[in-house]
Amino acid sequence: MKKLYALLPFLGLFLIACEDDTVVETPEPTPVEYTSGTADFSNYVAIGNSLTAGYSDNALFEAGQEASFPNMLAANFALAGGGSFEIPFMADNLGGMTLGGTPISGNRLILAFLPSGAAPTPVAGQGSTEVSNKLAGPFNNMGVPGAKSYELLADGYGSVAGVAMGTANPYFARFSSSESASVITDAAAQGASFFSLWAGNNDILLYATGGGTGVDQTGNINPATYSRNDITDPNVFANALNLMLQAMTANGAGGVIANLPNVTDIPYFTTVPHNPIPLDAATAEFLNSMSAYGAYNAGLAQLQGLGLISAEELAKRTISFSAGEGNAVVIIDEDLTDLTGFNPALINMRQATADDLMVLTSRSFIGTLADPNNPASVNGVGVPLGDQWVLTPEEQAAVETALTAYNQTIAALAASYDLAFVDANTLLNDLKNGGFPQADGSVVTATFATGGGFSLDGVHPSPRGYAILANAFVAAINAKYGSNLPGVNPLDYTGLYIN
Template sequence: MNIRYIYLFVLALGFFACDEDDNILPEEVILPELTAGSADFSNYVAVGASFTAGFTDGGLFKASQENSFPNILSKEFTKAGGGTFTQPLMSDNTGGILVGGDVARGYRLTFNSAIPGPQPLDAFLTGLGAPVPPITTEAGISIGSDFNNFGIPGAKSWHLVAPGYAGLNPYYARIASAPTATVLADAMAQNPTFFTLSEIGGNDVLGYATSGGDGSNLITPSAGAPGVGFDETFNTLVTTLTSGGAKGAVTNVPYITDLPHFTRVPHNPLDPTNPDFGPQIPTLNGIFGQLNLVYAALNAPERSIVFSTTETSAVVIRDETLTDISTDITFILNNSPTFPAFVQSFGLPPQAAPLVANLLGTTYGQTRQATENDLFVLPSSAIIGTVNADNVQALVLQGLPLELAGQFSAEGISLPLADKWVLLPSEQLEIKTATDAYNVTIAAVASSNDNIALVDLNAILTEVSSMGINFDGFNLTADLVTGGAVGLDGIHLTARGYALMANKFLEAIDSAFGSNFIESGNIAKANDYPTNYSPTLQ
């Protein structure tokens, strides 16, 4: 009997125990028998990116793959005629991968309450004085393509149909049938009778987002050049996968900026009680006070920088959407009769005034303090407040004393945070606009094809990020470390999050194809899947 009906049965016993006739028992509730409906699960193939692979905590490893949502689905499919589901398992649980003996991706993240914040496994173990296991999975040794899971971490939509992608992605290099093969062709070679196509389009915006929209990783256009545009690629994927009569389930794209990788770091982390920051506030405000007068003269008072001595302050960022007033700043300072005396307050000769004026101009010509509308990528938490050694060296070469160069090189304080650490509102809008366009295409393809079920991953993760989702009595939220749904990298799901995702697939499959996984109780259970992996798992 399903456990929830056992619970109802016990409650009913208590009720009827009060009746005069002790022989009256409630009618036993029997779950319906599982049916596959019109779907054929005999050969299930999963195609996608990181979520499909089971990537979590910043890495791909054996245990995470075993808890991938496709593997969880395959266990339920087996009960409805599904066959063996084989995955290209990594060689260890370090989360890393080698290319030619060199580390292409390092150790997975781990967490222990004794040490603040997630840490790479090797750093965590070294801090404990424990041995660090070697990374053993080698991408250069092909293990073939005879698998059911073609989840390729890092793959954008068009990468799945690009010949030669194995040369660019070590995860695909392990399993590609040939150097010029495509992920889609290798998946089709398995002759799927049922497939999942998940998070296609996610990496098309994620690369742009994790790089702070700095231009190093562009968003895939909806309608782009042949073989590159999202719309054409997604249509090709679905048309090809259903060409042999297979049915499948596809997801749309979530709003990735709702995930903790982009929401965990506050815009105002500078604490005046911090002994490394607080004592410097008067000096900093003195320096920026001079600059703020220039901003006022240029009718740009909104760019003023002030650090509070009583409350946390916002970091200083570079905002490329602002008009560059570097030349104006330099000109005004050089023509200020009081500026040489200000320069002397730093212990510099008056003759250094042009040098300092140029420094202030070039550094703060496109800057402001952050607001709550700005988002910061998770790695920025380890950067804010640190001294940028490269900037120190550059300033010393310009003629500044080493100590003064260091004072002007504190990330997010005296040195504006670079574009790669910040998602400006305009960049966030670009991501949302692209995501919405992808999802329009995905919805249109799904609604026009009776062989496709649509999983609204966008709505699911929006709910997780806002109020949380109940899963077997657990409220899964997007809170980093403690939320239970999102792993330590702030982007990918935990094993329990993937189990929830698998159940959402089953709901959509039941609705589209007449199966009854949910009604018959053939679903993943929250308690069977962890939210964090132990550092002893190696």
């Protein structure tokens, strides 16, 4: 009984606590009221190339189009008066296209796990997107993969008949308003209240991804004479961009424009090392002998002894291998002085250095046999790699010069037309050097396949990478127009498609 009495005070406190225990309701947070500021998002039109279309993993496909940065922007705009955003969807998630039933482009890439290791591989199946099956527009996403700046202005660029002749673009041919239409006339005809313009990447990118095999057309203002892999003259680029902005702002539309990233920062040029060749001692000794590169080196030394080439030229062109890892590949370098007039065997070749950028597609064959019946025909060793597989320092300089001129034009036109401006060049550099930390503790980087920022083609962003771009556009729009759009969460989008 004494023990019971001893418990009564605590029991009383418990009952009092129960009587005073009331449910405290947490008030609902005040809903954010999003505003467009001085912008009008009611009719948004996006103009550009593959980066605007949502191209990734070496193809355009439905899921990628849904994850395009303009579609993300449109979802944000809808919070502040934005209207519908129509996309010219591909017919499936494979990505391949046909023209008259004949395949003209391949499917998207996936990371396949093969006995030899993981490798980007086209997804199986036949794409059901037939170019001649015209879609009824208009469409708000006017991103056209492959288009150069001046091509966005070209009449007939969406002609189905022109696709087979190489004068038109198959992606635009699917949804152009007519056989004679241009991308910019179809875009301007929609009377946009707001637009985004990101164009010019292909004016230097195709030269770079082709290993510099094109021509730097600076000084040539006639694009009709250009080849696909040429660098566009900066004046041609500036005129094209100005004409597009004139057309899009004619009715007072607001907009946002982005500059161009340095293409040499993308995984396409930063993944394959210049020195991936392992050799045993016997093979290295043979390669250095007079039966292999020793004779080539001796010919160079002879010319240097005669004063026909400098000691610096001799050192640059001398080829030497050693046992172990880290042997540099042998490349053809068209920028070297032609010595074949002195000795036909002294072709323009040298070993790559850390200043050379090997293109991503070279990783599939470096170290393999060019001739299965000839064990000495190792690509990158016994067989030099062609110029298309490497971007040399001289070619990188041409890219850098054009990029600088283009970006000066974009910044000037953004100010002249009073548009929001996105510094995509700095953004990509940040993605390469450090990356973007996320709420879950992960970091999105530009590392090929694992970084989450780029797709498997090494050129185009992944959906997560496009989300980071979309946030950069949102930030620029908010700063310019006084809107308070929230942006998107990159973690809501995949960094790598696994099927």
